[in-house]
Amino acid sequence: MHVLDYRRLVLLTEGSLGLFTSKTAASIIRYRRNDVVAVLDSECAGKSLERLLGFGEGIPIIAEIAEAMPDHPDALVIGIAPSGGQLPDRMRRHVIDALRAGLAVISGLHYRLRDDDELNEIARDHGAPIYDVRDPGVTTRLSFGRARSMRVKRVLTVGTDCAVGKMVTCLELRTAAVRAGLDAAFVPTGQTGIMIEGWGTSIDAVVSDFAGGAAEALVERVADRGICFVEGQGSIEHPAYSAVSLALLHGVCPDAIIMCHRPGRTHHNDRPDCPIARIEEQILLNESLTRPLHPGKVVGVSLNTAGMPDEEATAHVADIARRTGLPVSDPIRTGVAPLLAAVRSYLGI
Amino acid sequence: MHVLDYRRLVLLTEGSLGLFTSKTAASIIRYRRNDVVAVLDSECAGKSLERLLGFGEGIPIIAEIAEAMPDHPDALVIGIAPSGGQLPDRMRRHVIDALRAGLAVISGLHYRLRDDDELNEIARDHGAPIYDVRDPGVTTRLSFGRARSMRVKRVLTVGTDCAVGKMVTCLELRTAAVRAGLDAAFVPTGQTGIMIEGWGTSIDAVVSDFAGGAAEALVERVADRGICFVEGQGSIEHPAYSAVSLALLHGVCPDAIIMCHRPGRTHHNDRPDCPIARIEEQILLNESLTRPLHPGKVVGVSLNTAGMPDEEATAHVADIARRTGLPVSDPIRTGVAPLLAAVRSYLGI
Numbered sequence: 054m055h056v057l058d059y060r061r062l063v064l065l066t067e068g069s070l071g072l073f074t075s076k077t078a079a080s081i082i083r084y085r086r087n088d089v090v091a092v093l094d095s096e097c098a099g100k101s102l103e104r105l106l107g108f109g110e111g112i113p114i115i116a117e118i119a120e121a122m123p124d125h126p127d128a129l130v131i132g133i134a135p136s137g138g139q140l141p142d143r144m145r146r147h148v149i150d151a152l153r154a155g156l157a158v159i160s161g162l163h164y165r166l167r168d169d170d171e172l173n174e175i176a177r178d179h180g181a182p183i184y185d186v187r188d189p190g191v192t193t194r195l196s197f198g199r200a201r202s203m204r205v206k207r208v209l210t211v212g213t214d215c216a217v218g219k220m221v222t223c224l225e226l227r228t229a230a231v232r233a234g235l236d237a238a239f240v241p242t243g244q245t246g247i248m249i250e251g252w253g254t255s256i257d258a259v260v261s262d263f264a265g266g267a268a269e270a271l272v273e274r275v276a277d278r279g280i281c282f283v284e285g286q287g288s289i290e291h292p293a294y295s296a297v298s299l300a301l302l303h304g305v306c307p308d309a310i311i312m313c314h315r316p317g318r319t320h321h322n323d324r325p326d327c328p329i330a331r332i333e334e335q336i337l338l339n340e341s342l343t344r345p346l347h348p349g350k351v352v353g354v355s356l357n358t359a360g361m362p363d364e365e366a367t368a369h370v371a372d373i374a375r376r377t378g379l380p381v382s383d384p385i386r387t388g389v390a391p392l393l394a395a396v397r398s399y400l401g402i
Numbered sequence: 403m404h405v406l407d408y409r410r411l412v413l414l415t416e417g418s419l420g421l422f423t424s425k426t427a428a429s430i431i432r433y434r435r436n437d438v439v440a441v442l443d444s445e446c447a448g449k450s451l452e453r454l455l456g457f458g459e460g461i462p463i464i465a466e467i468a469e470a471m472p473d474h475p476d477a478l479v480i481g482i483a484p485s486g487g488q489l490p491d492r493m494r495r496h497v498i499d500a501l502r503a504g505l506a507v508i509s510g511l512h513y514r515l516r517d518d519d520e521l522n523e524i525a526r527d528h529g530a531p532i533y534d535v536r537d538p539g540v541t542t543r544l545s546f547g548r549a550r551s552m553r554v555k556r557v558l559t560v561g562t563d564c565a566v567g568k569m570v571t572c573l574e575l576r577t578a579a580v581r582a583g584l585d586a587a588f589v590p591t592g593q594t595g596i597m598i599e600g601w602g603t604s605i606d607a608v609v610s611d612f613a614g615g616a617a618e619a620l621v622e623r624v625a626d627r628g629i630c631f632v633e634g635q636g637s638i639e640h641p642a643y644s645a646v647s648l649a650l651l652h653g654v655c656p657d658a659i660i661m662c663h664r665p666g667r668t669h670h671n672d673r674p675d676c677p678i679a680r681i682e683e684q685i686l687l688n689e690s691l692t693r694p695l696h697p698g699k700v701v702g703v704s705l706n707t708a709g710m711p712d713e714e715a716t717a718h719v720a721d722i723a724r725r726t727g728l729p730v731s732d733p734i735r736t737g738v739a740p741l742l743a744a745v746r747s748y749l750g751i
Contacts, residue, residue: 104667137542137543138542139542163609190702193476193512194486195486196641197641197673197675197676198676236509256610257609257610257611258609258610258611259609260512260610261607261608261610261613261645261646261649262486262607262643262646263608263642264489265642265645289580289691290691290693290695291652292546292652293546293611293614293615293652294611295614295649296611296613296645296648296652297610297645299644299645300610300645302640303640303643303644303645306751324546324656326546326547327546329694336688338691341683342687344679345677345679346639346676346677347677365558
């Protein structure tokens, strides 16, 4: 079975339900709405998912996997993407319950559930498969800019921080591009993208010498398409994830870049000791780092204004547009039309 | 036994002997001269090592491991650091000969000799240990700029390319600093440094999400020293190795940076399709990437002029000094005094 063959999903967020802390669950709800049976989070059980996330109407929040069984779920998905990728203790009992009920467990953690003796034994005893989608397998390719000579036009999202909307921006751009008649592909580079699209490689799980090569190999898989939107990771200035961001920049050799930004966020991922550089500087830095290999131009800004009042969001859009001189849009609030137009205009397609 | 306990080394360079292609062997000869019994390279057997490298007088180049046996070697060291880190086919027979003779085999390749069924079986049968020093083990620490608050002053070498002298510059700076009475440490971040110093982590072999954290952990080991010189890797603009370079920049949080450069080299590692950005741009880029986490300043340039006539080398030093406005020196040709002075002056120590 392939991960996309599971279409009766329970999303495990135990103690982490919210837009950013459970971004994997949030994105699966957004992009695979019809495959979601329930969200499993005893701290929010019985509450309205729509009120918590702003979407997901009608999906129940349950406290125990047993409550979902009448709806015949076929898989439990670990719905969080925590820093460091370990399995929180509070989630273990739910994973065990799911395996004992014969459900597949799909995980995007760095921690490999398949290597966990206890979970592995229970899975075997109950014929329940475990999918560690973040496991990149063995990959030993080095990136030497081969993507430059591939026919496909390459658009990469980059960000001023984690969890600012790089994947969502790509997915929305892909959908809009296909609607506009372009031969457009989405290239997943992280666990959530892989769960949504069914292929890809978590670049952050690849040995650092080969991370750029793994990104290059992903682009190669869509080399004959018209245009691809490659999901970025982290930020070029984030102390923990910058290596992954740069591997993507040099492995993908983007023609056009969309900068993703959460206005008002002044420090990385709520770390008060790690300030975020100004977006103007980050745009220049990303562009500088693509030279001299293959100059990539930032052609638009994707703003994540989730949860803000309309007035505040509009003010942020105007502010960032003024400061960067670029088209700015929030893909969820107002759509990606201005960003797709900027990409098409710059690439001449 | 520890890798440094082996003091009768045969360095295997089979078909790769030269300053850059066999840089691991070259550096072991330079820094562990008294531990080297022979160089094993059938293509250069009988030639003068000193004539080939410019140093290593008196060390024989042999064609078969058997020739070294009268000198009682205790280990064979894989003396190359090839792109991608695989074991060249031409070297396999020598590795097998060494294991059959009961010698330890010390490797810094990405390819794990311990995971090679044939080699592993021969090693076991002959009681010959295998050391894969590039294996970083399991490391899951994220870097969040903790190095900033460590007492030790941190100096990082960065480069405009691979194989330009980042490790040599650090080792020479450490020696000079100790001579000057400073409490100075060298921090090895790659296979050759580990073989010379006996500890460290090959950052390029760490999973990309944790590469910065692994660098931070290395600095932590010398946190109570006065000053440390951290060996850089690759180049911030090298398409294959930039992720590793950036992981070091953000994991180490250097106070001062030494830029290492090979004048006249216009393309990365002799790849005619990957041009090198100008050194002035690379200095700015490295400095920009350390902001806002912890501003690191490039305070000097280490020039690698190996093999050039004195006049040419002197002209390059003058040219780079003029272009960068920084102290410039070739650590091997003229010593690191100007670079150490620049570091001390900038750090006020």
